[in-house]
Amino acid sequence: MKITYIGHAAFAIESEGKRLLFDPWIKGNPMAAWTMEQVKAWKPTHIFVTHGHRDHGFSEAVELTKEGLGKAVGVFELINALTEKGGKGIGANIGGRFFLDGMEIYLTEAQHTSPYGVPCGFILKLEGKTLYHAGDTGLFSGMEILAKLFDIDMAFLPVGGHFTMGSKELPLAAEMLKAKRIIAMHYDTFPAIKLSPEDRNLIERRAEFIKPGETIEV
Numbered sequence: 648m649k650i651t652y653i654g655h656a657a658f659a660i661e662s663e664g665k666r667l668l669f670d671p672w673i674k675g676n677p678m679a680a681w682t683m684e685q686v687k688a689w690k691p692t693h694i695f696v697t698h699g700h701r702d703h704g705f706s707e708a709v710e711l712t713k714e715g716l717g718k719a720v721g722v723f724e725l726i727n728a729l730t731e732k733g734g735k736g737i738g739a740n741i742g743g744r745f746f747l748d749g750m751e752i753y754l755t756e757a758q759h760t761s762p763y764g765v766p767c768g769f770i771l772k773l774e775g776k777t778l779y780h781a782g783d784t785g786l787f788s789g790m791e792i793l794a795k796l797f798d799i800d801m802a803f804l805p806v807g808g809h810f811t812m813g814s815k816e817l818p819l820a821a822e823m824l825k826a827k828r829i830i831a832m833h834y835d836t837f838p839a840i841k842l843s844p845e846d847r848n849l850i851e852r853r854a855e856f857i858k859p860g861e862t863i864e865v
C-alpha cells in the first residue's frame with residue numbers, strides 16, 4: 648500500500664488497484680503537492696470527505712465525481728449536497744459499518760462542525776491493515792471505544808490546534824487509540840495552525856511528520 652501526503656488533511660492511497668483520496672483540498676491549498684491535473688491523471692476511484700469545510704475538498708470531490716472520476720464517501724447530508732451539485736457518492740452515518748468495493752468502512756464521530764450534517768472520521772480496512780483518518784476533530788473520549796472496535800495500524804490525526812486537537816491533546820489521543828503509527832496532519836497551512844518548535848517536539852514524541860508530496864509504503 649502506498650500512502651502519499653498531498654498536504655493539509657489530503658492523502659492519496661493506492662491499494663489493491665484502488666486509488667483513494669482523503670479530503671482532497673487542492674485549489675487554493677498552499678500546502679498541496681498535487682495540482683488538480685495531477686489528481687485527475689491519477690484517476691481516483693474513491694474520494695472520502697470528512698466534512699464540508701472548504702479546506703477538506705468538498706468542491707474538488709464534486710468536480711471529480713461529476714467528471715466520472717470515482718465516487719465520494721461521506722455522511723448522508725454531505726453526499727446529498729454533493730449529488731445535488733451533480734456529483735456522485737455514497738452516504739452513510741456515524742457508527743455505521745459497511746462494505747464498498749471490497750473495503751470495510753466505518754464512520755467515526757468527530758468533534759467539529761460542518762455545513763452538511765455532522766463531520767466524521769473514517770476507519771478503513773485495506774490489505775488487512777486498519778487506517779483511521781480522523782478528519783478535523785477535538786479530542787474525544789470515544790477514541791477509547793474505537794480502540795476496542797478496531798486494531799488501528801495507522802492513524803492520521805490533526806495536530807495544529809485552534810480548529811482541532813493539538814500538541815497537548817495528541818498524547819491522550821495516542822493513549823486512547825493505541826494506533827501502531829500516527830501521522831500528523833492539519834498543521835502549518837494557515838497562521839492559526841502554525842506549530843511552534845515546542846509543539847513540534849511534543850508531537851514528534853507520538854507522531855510522524857511526512858512532507859507534502861512524500862510517499863510511504865506500508
Ligand code: ZN
Nearest residue numbers: 698700759783
Ligand atoms: Zn473543518
